[in-house]
Each structure stands twice: as C-alpha cells, then as structure tokens.
Amino acid sequence: MSIDTARLREDFPILSREVNGRPLVYLDNAATTQKPRAVIDALTHYYETQNANIHRGIHTLAVEATDAYEGVRAKAAGHIGAGNAEDIVFTRNTTESINLMARAWGDANLREGDEIVLTLMEHHSNIVPWQLLAARTGAQLRYAGIDADGRLDLDELRSLIGERTKLVSVTHMSNVLGTINPIAEIAEMAREAGALLLVDGAQSAPHLPVDVEALGCDVFAFSAHKMLGPTGVGVLWARAGLLAEMEPFLGGGEMISIVKPEGSTWAEGPHKFEAGTPNIADVIAFGAALDYLDALGMDAVREHEKRITAYAIEALEGSGGITVHGPHDVEVRGGAVSFEVDGVHPHDISTIVDAYGVAIRAGHHCAQLLMRHLSVPATNRASFYLYNEEREVDALIEALDEAKRVFGRVESRTAV
C-alpha cells in the first residue's frame, strides 16, 4: 500500500498553517515530527476521562489509566519486533535511555582498561554519557571512522572491537548523513567479542521497519516525539534478562518492592527503572502514534521516504552550487539530507528559507565529531517524513535559489 499524502495531511492540523504568509513546509522531521489529530485527541481524552495515577489505585480511573499505559508498552514492543513488553522501559527520551544504560549497566560492568567502541557519526547523546562513564570508571573510548561516501568504516570498526571491548554503541541511522548502518553485521562483531551492543534508534524507529531480534542487538533506544508522538517519552528495550541483572537508575516511588529503614528491594521488570509518577498522558498518546504508524505500515513509510529522498537529492544537486553529504543511494540511507550551498553559511540559508515558510535545520546537529570529520562548522539539513510531498522539495529549491541570488550579488571569496 502506498501513502496518499494528500489525504493523510488532513490528519495533521499544523500542516494547514501558514508561516510568513506562505504554507508551512516542514522539513525538520529529524528534530521532531508533527502530530496527527489522533495523538492530540488521545492526550485530551486521557485528561478528560481517565486521569489518575497508575499502579497504585484500586479505583476505576486508576485501573483504566494503568491499563492504557501498560498497553502502550506492548505496542512499543510490537513496533520494534520485541517479544516481551516487560523488556520495555519508558524514559523521557533516547538520551535518557542511553544515560540509564550508562549508569545502571555501565557503572557495574566497566573497569579501568575496558573499552567502549563508538563511531564518528554518533549524536552527542550517544557520546557524552559514555565519556562520563569513562571518567567514572577509567574505561577508554574508541571511535570508528566513516568513508568518503559517509558510510561506516566496517573494517576499522572490526579492528577496534576486541577482548577489551565491553560495549559497542552505534546509531542505526545517522541524523546528519542519513546513513543506515548494518546493525546485524555489527552485532556479530560484538557477539564474537562478548561485548554488549546498544543501538541508538532515534532516527530509525520512526522511519524503518525495525526488528530487534533480526538486528541482533542487546539494547535499542528511541524517542516518541520523532515518530508522531508527544515529547517527553523515550523507550529503552533490552534483551530478555538484561534489565533484571541491572541496578536501578533513579530511586523513589514505583520502582520499589519493599522499603525498610535499612534498605529496600526493587520492583520487577521495567518498573524498577520507572521511579516516580511517569509521563502517563504522553505515553498513552504515544500509543495513538504507534497505532497510526502501524496502520500505514512501516514498509509503506519507508517506500514513501525513499521516493522523496531520491527526489530531493536529485533536485538539490541539480539546482547547482549544492553538495549533498552522505550516501546518495536511498537503499542505504534515510530521509535526513544534509547539504551545503557554495559560499553561503547554513545560518544565512536558514534565515532566508524561513521567509518562504520552509523549516529546515542549520547547525552541527549535535554531532560535532562528524562536523569535524566533514571539515564543516555546520550543515543545512532537510529531513522528511510520511506527510512530505515533492512540491515541498520544490518550495525548498525555490527558497534556496533566492539565497543563492542574494549571496551571488558580490563575487565569491578569492582564495586566501
């Protein structure tokens, strides 16, 4: 089934608004996506009809709210091909999911001399928690590089993973280059070394069919707000048994079994990691987002994005004076498209295209290691989702033409 964007866009109230007198062209989906009416309604419905604290009341509202919240755990598991809802922990976002692992698993399992293998294309959220862990434990960080096409250097990665490696943590899809990494292959390397494999799925879970069993990873983290859901909900999936081996992350209510003056015992399963009242309403609304995606089918979402990404790459490079970073083959990349316009800085681009109602991202995209590798201070990034249309790419190109005209009024910088 292919996606009918004209029909589907009616589900997204914000897409009918104007920005600076022009129809909104929202191409910043790698940062966060827009929300369908069903998700917005789910939030209202919860607050209007079910609002109660979960897991601790016997009254009807508490039971309904608990059922709704726990039901989303099963949906989230199903979305990534995980067998057991009890292996899903709700956090605030991908960043918190990774920090949870660094604390609750990392502190207990890493020692001086152990190694953590990352890549140069990681988001800061998959670098900084490990730098903090390394500082606490004396473990060392290793970074695998990327090739000229923006793909992970698998030979280098293989050479870095050895008997000292305790953890390999990689992104499934780069938020800058769009590159999709071959996780199953990396999982084999990690398994041979006896290392844990964590996959940052913040950019993949919204856009690709994901099956954690087929990927072979141990941990998978993603965020609701990048896949039609509300902000404030992250997901951490860990393979069966791993959560039980880990120490708690935050202490407090909800995560305990018995509390005595001299110490406490912990709740079972994911509850051990969900201290305090969780983000009940947003988790429940995330369920509506998952329903929306599952009704479309992730294969259809992926096909749609391949089409529009291919169109965008061709249109950008065909318009002249523009270089697209990362792989150009849409079979190995997703819809986050970073590009540079000759002689015009990304902030200047962003200001100009905004006047055309076009929202793109300019900056380092929380990936300073990658920016350094690309030898650029910043890039422009257009990123697509299931509701984007080719005419929106055309609007971006028109706005970029204006930027080129404005900056073309004086001759280009002479060599220094």
Next chain:
Amino acid sequence: MSRAEPQFDELYREVILDHYRRPRNAGSLAAPTHQAEGANPVCGDEIELDVTVEGDVICEMAFRGQGCSISQSSASMMTERICGGTISEARKVMQLFEAQLVDAAEPDPELGDLEALQGVAQFPVRVKCALLCWKVLREALNIDEREATTTP
C-alpha cells in the same frame, strides 16, 4: 507567481557580503597584548581576536573565525572601525552598535560601515551572531558589561 520578496537585499547589504568574502584584518598578530575567543554554541560561530594596545590606543587588531556572514562581517567591520582609536572610543562604538541591534535604535553616523548591520535587528535569532565579536572584544579588553553600557 508572487515571490516572498523578503527584505534580504536589505539584511544582506553588499557591504556585509563584501566584508564576509574579503574580511579585513583577518589573521593573527605576532605579539598581541590582549587576546580572547568566543563561540555561539548553538550555531557554532567562532571568533578569536588578537589586539595590541599601547597606552589607551588600540594599535592593531586581527581575528580568525568561522560562521555565518553576519558574525564574520561584524568582526571585520568592528576591527576596521575601532582600530587606531582609543579604548574609550571603542566603548562608545560598542554602545551605539548594541543600541542599533538590541533596541533597534537609528544608526549613528559614528558607526561607519557597521550601520549596514541594522537589518539584523529585525531577525532576533540572528542578533547574537552580530554581537559575538563584540563580546569577544569586551573580554579581550576586560571591559565590564555594565561599564560598557553606562559609560558615555
């Protein structure tokens, strides 16, 4: 069809693009008496500034940087405008420049080329780009923020 015809020729005046393409006083000084650097972490603009002061006079300035046309042209124009003058004159220009951007004050003739950046006041998210080099100058010369805005 109607274009957005935004005021971009006004925001990005040719004098700005000229300073961006051919920055004045780009590079470094052999023996600066004052130095500072600064960045806008959100957008990644960077400025490093070398200054040589003799007595009360700013004799030489040089800067290195990367970033958008606004941040880099502002640095180029700043060095051109205040180099050769006294520190108290630099403070005065700083005050006039900030007034132009933050309070959208009418440009003062004292500003010279810096007047060209007045359009930035209409783009609040870009004001920090234009002010970055001035923040670095203030740090290099140890000018107290309050002092800079109250000293005539």
